[in-house]
Amino acid sequence: MRRDLLRVLGLWRGQAGWLLAGILVAAGSALLGVALLALAGQGVAAALGGSALAGGIAVLLLRLLILLRPAARWAERMVTHAATFRALADTRIWFFRRLAERLPAGIGLGRSGDLLGRLVADVDALDGLYLRSLVPALAALAVVAGGAALLAGAPLLAAAFALPLGLALALPFLLAPGAARAAGEAARAQGRLRAAAIDPLLGAEDVLAANGEAAAATRLSEAGERLAAAQRGLGWRSAIAGAAGGLLVQAALLGALAWGLASGEGGAALAVLGLFLAVAAAETLGLLPRAGIALASAAAGARRLFELADAAPPVAEPARPAPEPEGYAIRIEGLDFAWDPARGPVFQGLDLDLPEGTRLALLGPSGIGKSSLVALLLKLAAPQAGRITLGGTDIADLPAEFVRRRIACLTQDARLFDDSIAANLRLAAPAAPDAALWRALDRAGIGELVRALPEGLATGCGEGGARFSGGQARRIALARVLLSAAPVLVLDEPTAGLDAETERAFLETLEAVTAGRTVILVTHRLTGAERPTRILRLVGGRALPAAG
Template sequence: MLADLARVLGLWRAQSGWLLAGIVVSVASALLGIALLALAGQGIAAALGGAALSGGVVFLLLRPLVLLRPAARWAERMVTHAATFRALADTRIWFFRRLAERLPAGIGLGRSGDLLGRLVADVDALDGLYLRGLVPVLSALAIVLAGAALLADAPLLAAAVALPLALALLLPLVLAPGAARAATAAAMAQGRLRAAAVDPLLGVEDVLAANGERAAVAALAAEGRALARAQRGLGWRAAWAGALGGLLVQAALLGALAWGLAAGAGGAALAVLGLFLAVAAAETLGLLPRAGIALAGAAAGARRLFELADAPPPVAEPAQPAAEPAGHAIRIEDLHFAWSPDRPPVFRGLDLDIPEGTRLALLGPSGIGKSSLAALLLKLAAPQAGRITLGGVDIADLPAETVRRRIACLTQDARLFDDSIAANLRIAAPLAPEAALWRALDRAGIGEMVRALPEGLETRCGEAGARFSGGQARRLALARVLLSAAPVLVLDEPTAGLDAETERAFLETLEGVTAGRTAILITHRLVGVERPTRVLRLAGGQALPAAG
């Protein structure tokens, strides 16, 4: 647990200034609270005639503290929350980048609901490390040390007050390991619940068509009950922890009171000071037992994040990248590939030359390896043997970014995101000016349609491009590919799901806009408008000349 939390702090190094500022402000606010109640205790003692400071002097000192204390609390909340939000934002970006490296071909066998839970809920749980863990613990430590210093003239009183408070300081460390198991169970249950809720919604049409809503609801209810059980276990621990923390604070109060009764009138002033110090500590120290639960929850969330983030990437980046090649001819030599050891091989010694400017049509039925070849060319997967060269350089020696800058792909399920048309296009070229966007749209044959929209380029596409028809969405995706300067275009079943008329029109557009680039059309059949310079058929893990 501690190793996971320490690693999270390492991820937050860029926000160390904000994090330290939050701790300083929080400690200052806690000490102001101590000073305020200590002076109030002195004032009461003065009224009883047994304090060193007169009531008037105490009153003058109290006035600025009464104003400073709320200001310090406000500053504490603002700075600590700002530090937390910045740290969590950095964590999400880090986690997203790690996922992008490890899931380049998509979620695959993962569950999107659980993945969403890790990206949102598990990252949010990390605020327990700083906001509900480190900050209250360090503030409480400052309170205990300040209280012991103020009561140094009466060692027994200092021990009676400080010892229970010091024990409260240890509660997070004592309670966290046991709570970690319950927090892990709750985090896992929450991930399963999210998956049970999100996965049927992603395929809601199929669920409804198969009358599967009852089964989906039953699965969701079962996961909800499992989460409730896990959260009850965590809540039970939190309740006992809170009660134990309250008992320790009460023990400090009773210790000060008992010392005052034993000391008599001569110790009234110090006894009152001890009581007020215990009261001042109650607010912060009362949170400490729950800090242990928060630390456990943060550790559980961190463990789930690191579980995915530490998975080996499917294609390792080269330790010493080769220089970027001048050309972009592609050569595949003796390629052997299977998606996993327990699955049949896709390619067995595949050899293929694709000179610059080639217009290759690669045919074959579903499952023969056409999309696998596209994944290999884009470094979304790596062969078990053989090699692929780009401009004479093995792509294994090139960074993935370099390869994908040279090879762009239009897939059969090219996705439009719920953002503007302009933002969807600029995924391929983030700095592209508006004129370049219009040129790409016009070349893809959809510029006039976009111009007719009231909001033009700022029109939102809707989730998965729901705002547009299948043919329109495919042309927008084509415009995005054309915006890239990549000299090689891989077109992986680009007309899948389109009707015959739309398919022919789209392929005619492709024929014109891919001129001057290497084009690899991966499809199960030709419709007669493609005019490739070379046609091959995939069969038995080999690329063979297509018959007549």
């Protein structure tokens, strides 16, 4: 638990200034509350002692603090929340990058709902580390220390004030390790609930077609009950911490009162001050009962994130990358590859030579290994034997980012995201100006249609490109690939799902716009519109010349 939380703080070091500022503002706000009640206590003590001057000064200062305290509380909320949002944004970006490196080989998650829960809910739970644990704890520590300093003239009173409040401050953190297991179960239960809710919605047509609504509802109900049970376990721990903290605050009040009674009239002023300080501390310590649970929940969320983030990437980056080659000829030599040894090899001794400018059609039925070859070329998977060279250099010795700048891919399920056309295109070239986007759209044969749209490049594509027909969406995806300067284009079943007329028109466009580049067309059949310079067929893990 502690190691995971320290690692989270390490991820947040880029926001150290904001995080420290939030703690200081929170501590200052809490100390203003102490000062406010301390002055009130002094005013009461002065009134009891008959000192009008001291009472008047206390009242004047009280007016000033009454104006400052709301401003300090506002500043505390603004700065601590800004620090939290910045830290969580950094965490999401870090986690997304780590996840993106590990997705190609699969991350062992068949349930997108659980993955969504890790990316959203588990990251959100990390705010408990800072906003609901560190900030209130350090603010409360400042209050206890400040109060003890004000009462330092009476050591017994200071001890009666500080000892129970110090224990109340430490109590949530002492209980946090015991709550870690319950928090972990709650986090897992929340992931199962998200999966049970989201997965049937993603496959709604299949669920409805199989009359599976009742079964899906049952699974959702069971997941909800497990989450509720886990949350009840956390709830009673939080209640125990809150009750114990309340008793310790009352102990501080009774201690100050007992000291005052024992000291007689001579100690009345300090006793009143001690009582008011205990009341001030109670306000700050009241935020702490949930701190231990928040800390345990943050640790559970961190553990789930690190489980995925620490998985080995499918293809390791070279420790010392080779110099980037200028050429882009591709050679595959003696390549053996299997996704899973238990399922048998995909390739055995595959050899393939693609000089610059080659236009290759690679044929084969579904499951023969065409998409596996694409994954190997893009360094989304690594062969068990043999090698692939790009410009004469083994791609194992080249950074994946460089390989993917030289080899671009248009897949059969190329996705348009729920964003503007411009944003979808700029995935390939983030700094591309509008003029470059229009050129790519024109070359893909979709420019006129986009110009006719009221919002042009700002037109939203809808989820999965739902705003456009299949052929239109594929052309926008093609424009995205063409926006890349990659000299090698891999087209993996680019016309899957298109009708015959749209398919032929799309292939004719491909033929025109890919001139001068190496093109690898991966398909299960040819239509006659492709005009490749070489045709090979994948058979038994090898590439053989296709029969006339």
